[in-house]
Amino acid sequence: MSLRQRISRIFQFRSRLYLATMRTHPLSTVYGFDRGQPADRRYIEQFLAQNREYIRGRCIEIRDDSYLRRFGGDRVTRFDVLDIDVDNHRANVVGDLQDLNMVPDASYDCAVVTETLSFLRDPRRGVCELHRILAAGGTALLTVACLGREEPAGGDGIDYWRFLPAGASALFADLSWEVSVTPYGNALVGIGIWCGMAVEDLPQRAWRLNDPYWPCLVGIRATKP
Numbered sequence: 001m002s003l004r005q006r007i008s009r010i011f012q013f014r015s016r017l018y019l020a021t022m023r024t025h026p027l028s029t030v031y032g033f034d035r036g037q038p039a040d041r042r043y044i045e046q047f048l049a050q051n052r053e054y055i056r057g058r059c060i061e062i063r064d065d066s067y068l069r070r071f072g073g074d075r076v077t078r079f080d081v082l083d084i085d086v087d088n089h090r091a092n093v094v095g096d097l098q099d100l101n102m103v104p105d106a107s108y109d110c111a112v113v114t115e116t117l118s119f120l121r122d123p124r125r126g127v128c129e130l131h132r133i134l135a136a137g138g139t140a141l142l143t144v145a146c147l148g149r150e151e152p153a154g155g156d157g158i159d160y161w162r163f164l165p166a167g168a169s170a171l172f173a174d175l176s177w178e179v180s181v182t183p184y185g186n187a188l189v190g191i192g193i194w195c196g197m198a199v200e201d202l203p204q205r206a207w208r209l210n211d212p213y214w215p216c217l218v219g220i221r222a223t224k225p
Contacts, residue, residue, distance in 0.1 A: 028196030031149070036198035040217050042207065043184035044114050044143050047219030050182075054139040054221065057109030062097075062116050064090050072110070080108070084157070098125040106135040113142040117171070119157040127171050127222075134224045142220040144168055146185070148193050168218045177222040185216025 032038040048055070048071045055072035059065075060080040068079055082100075083091035095102055097113070098120055111130055117123040130140045144163040151159035163171075165183045172179045185193075188206045193216055 026196040032198035036200035039192050043217045055110050059110045060108050061112040100129050103133045107133045109138045111140045118161045131175050139223045144218050146215045180221040182219040183215035186211040187214040190216050
């Protein structure tokens with residue numbers, strides 16, 4: 001057994017012991033980063049892998065360009081990074097997704113926007129701006145959380161919303177998008193996310209089912225005709 005497998009076994013034992021104690025405090029207060037890969041990240045990466053063909057041409061991503069490089073690679077001709085934080089030196093587009101007046105119409109072929117709409121006071125405005133800055137045939141790939149802890153004050157911003165699949169679809173209505181909404185998750189992974197478990201804490205069987213009645217995260221592919 002490798003060292004990685006042994007560490008994973010230890011994490012799994014500790015997480016199951018935690019559930020048996022019925023504690024009210026979470027196993028992790030940092031989404032599971034201190035234990036491995038946060039559980040929701042597995043779904044985010046699965047969604048982007050399933051839609052990687054849309055990551056091409058002139059692209060923009062929130063906060064950094066790691067997903068563009070990982071899932072787009074040589075198909076991407078332009079890597080832009082958007083952030084409202086002026087101290088993010090990786091961002092070459094500094095602004096609010098709700099009002100990107102500095103970005104011309106039809107500037108991009110793809111926008112990767114993961115776990116961002118929850119922090120917009122008016123997420124519909126953010127969706128409208130994505131529609132404006134995408135070229136005809138361009139695609140926005142977004143993920144939104146259905147559940148999970150509130151971002152603490154002083155973090156990435158004010159945490160306003162959680163979205164169910166129907167609510168995510170409603171954000172894109174009446175804007176001539178071609179929209180595909182995919183829920184990910186099940187009751188077991190949902191418990192893990194609430195408790196702050198990492199991917200390494202959960203058994204492999206936890207990832208075999210996407211139960212539409214117990215979504216943890218929603219992936220949205222919206223293409224501008």
